[in-house]
Amino acid sequence: MTITPPALSVFETLESEVRSYCRSWPAVFDRAQGSYMYDEDGHTYLDFFSGAGALNYGHNNPVLKRALIDYIARDGVTHGLDMGTTAKRAFLESFQNKILRPRDLPYKVMFPGPTGTNAVEAALKLARKVKGRESIVSFTNAFHGMSLGSLAVTGNAFKRAGAGIPLVHGTPMPFDNYFDGRVPDFLWFERLLEDQGSGLNQPAAVIVETVQGEGGINVARPEWLRALADLCKRRDMLLIVDDIQMGCGRTGGFFSFEEAGITPDIVTLSKSIGGYGMPMSLTLFKPELDVWEPGEHNGTFRGNNPSFVTAAAALDTYWADGQTEKQTLARGEQVEQALRAICEEHVRLGAEYRGRGLVWGLEFTDKSRASAVARRAFELGLLIETSGPESEVIKLLPALTVTPEELDEGLRTLARAVNETA
Structure with a gap:
């Protein structure tokens, strides 16, 4: 496919230089449906990006769209802050009945604002209020958001530098396999906690992603997560799981920590919780923490009623039984097989893959290759992004509703892009 970059336009003349995705994908998109996007020139793109994980159910999902149209058509409340509305009630009841009760999770639900970083800020603030301490422990290569509190527990040097001020009260620890298995899990962390001369203030909480998406698709082992939960309990620290990108079924179960069999004290959700790609986020916490x-803690847009409607529709449609989880795991096996074949074909490139469910990463010894593969994939009609501190990992986030045929098409395109840039 031949792509003609859009001519100098309002994007270049008026929009800030901070824009990023449009630089990687020089097209003007006009329509989207399911796993496909279409630009104004008629080109078709298979989307393995899914709104950075905000579109687990695909673009313009017909079931969710119908629910939204019906709600708007009857003049349902659009803006309600944290007032009680029928839309909020329906979502809360569905979330309780379809998600929390079947998993025996006791969480209270807080609507902190429309974005993931709002959920993280609320989680950090609550942990500090409950414990009466300031310090938060995070992990190497973590990403938790772009506001100041979230940046303080984010590892990426480029993102942190944008703050313009010192980022304080956050201490990084090694993520799972950071030392390639040469150091026992949590050796450094435990030593600092028990040593009165270490200089580490007693933390209020630990925040972790079970799979580091922006950090390079780094997958924490279930046993590592269980050990972390035990450490937090023994050392009187709250455990916060950031499930903003990996939640809502991305790794298989609705919550990414289910596989490890742990119950975090606080959980943050955003992105696909709204179902349709509209802004919404949740901070969940154990009842005894509701102080x-x-x-x-408030905000003008902490109750997005149209998102409540599509979120409830998504839960009722996709989470009434275990089929979504089973399908995601089956699709994940399909991706894994294809990535294994690519790596076996390109041993000399040091190709390696990793992932869970429908989030996968592909990395090469030459760190610049990932960006080259992503560029060629775009030219071939496939949208994929890169992740990692040096954009060294190809990141695959297809919709959970992707068909086996669509997956096969995208994986064949990816293999071709790798071959043509090798």
Whole structure:
């Protein structure tokens, strides 16, 4: 496919230089449906990006779209802050009945604002309020958001530098396999906690991603997560799991920590929780942690009623039984087989893959190759992004609703892009 970059336009003349994705994909998109996007020139793209994980159910999912149209058509409440509405009630009841109760999770639900970083900021603030301490422990290569509190527990040097001020009260620890298995898990962390001369203030909480998406698709082992949960319990620290990108079924189970059999104290959700790609986020926490005073943490857009409608429709449609989880795991096996074949064909490139469910990464010894493969994939009609601190990992995030045929098409295109840039 031949792509003609859009001419100098309002994007270049008026929009800030901070824009990024449009630089990787020089097209003007006009329509989208399911796993496909279409630009204004008629080109078709298979989407293995899914709105950075915000579109687990695909573009313009017909079931969710119908629910949204019906709600708008009857003049349902659009903006309601944290007022009680029928849309919010329906979502909360569905979330309780389809997600929390079947998993025996006791969480209270907080709507902190429309984005993932809002959920993280609320989680950090609550942990500090509950424990009366300032320090938060995070992990190498973590990404938790772009506001100041979230950046303080983010590892990426480029993102952190954008803050413009010192980022304090956060301490990084080695993520799972950071030392390639040469050092026992949590050796350094435990030693600092028990040593009165270490200089580490007693942390209020530990925040972790079970799979580091932006950090390079680094997958934590279930036993590592269980050991972390045990460490937090023994050392009186709250455990926060950031499930913003990996939740809502991305790794198989609705929550990415289910496989490890742990129950975090606090969980953050955003991106696909709204179902349709509209802004929404949740901060979940155990009831005994609900020490907020009324209005102590608020925001104008903390109750997005159209998102409640599509979120409830997504839960009722895709999470009433275990079929979505089974399908995601089956699709994941299909991806793994294809990536294994690519790696076996390109041993000399040091190709390696890793992932869970429908999130996968492909890395080469030459760190610049990932960007070259992504560029060629775009030219061939496949949208994929890169991740990792040096954009060294090809990141695959197809919709959970992707068909086996669509998956096969995208994986064949990826293999071709790798071959043509080798």
